[in-house]
Amino acid sequence: MESLLPFGKITNVPFMTEEECLTIYTAIYELKKMWSRRHENKYTLGAASYIDANTNIYPYVSYYGKAKLFNPILQEHFGWLYQRLGDILSKELKNNICYQDNLALPGFHIFISGPKSIDREKSLHVDFQGKFLKWDSSESINFHEPISFTLAIKLPECGGGLDVLDMRYEEYIKLSPKEQKQIFNSDLVKIYPYKLGDLLIRSGNIFHEVAAMPHIQLGEERITLQGHGLLCQDTWYLYW
């Protein structure tokens, strides 16, 4: 089945100037005390459903509490960014946009290189985490066609991007376990490079992961704005 999105599966649109990226970058550092360390090189600013609402990682669901704590702070510092994000997404998706109150606003992935380079995570996945969240009218939400978006705010000299395997979940589960393993390690997984200031909008129902950065230098950063959306009638509800 082909994607129902007006632009196909993936599109890249100019969104912020370099100067605006720097303004966002500075604000992210002003909020450094609020970053959460998730891994050796990885931090987040904001609540991320794929981590904070994942009960395999946390014994209780900390997502809603974190969203409540972070949303006013993020709104205060990045209100103009959320406004512009809503405008561009509504234009590209040809539908209305709404931020869902009880869920986390789009937040930030922050990678800072340590002594080791940043390897392939080997974590190809689809963005179906929205299914596990509390929605007001879940019966009319299309959980199989999420969208995801990324704004590159800071990239290392060697660049940063997304590994993409152009395959939908419905196709993938028809493969045998051996074929699934092979395809994840095949050259069908291609790097989609991010461009500073551009917004990448894509179907959340294609396999992807943060691309490796084997040549990143010590202290270099890869910082992105991240979020997802689900369609309910003619409105995309955005969250992270």
Ligand SMILES: O=C(O)CCC(=O)C(=O)O
């Ligand atoms: O950090 C990124 O580039 C993308 C991470 C991701 O998997 C997502 O946003 O769905």
Ligand SMILES: [Fe+2]
């Ligand atoms: Fe993802």
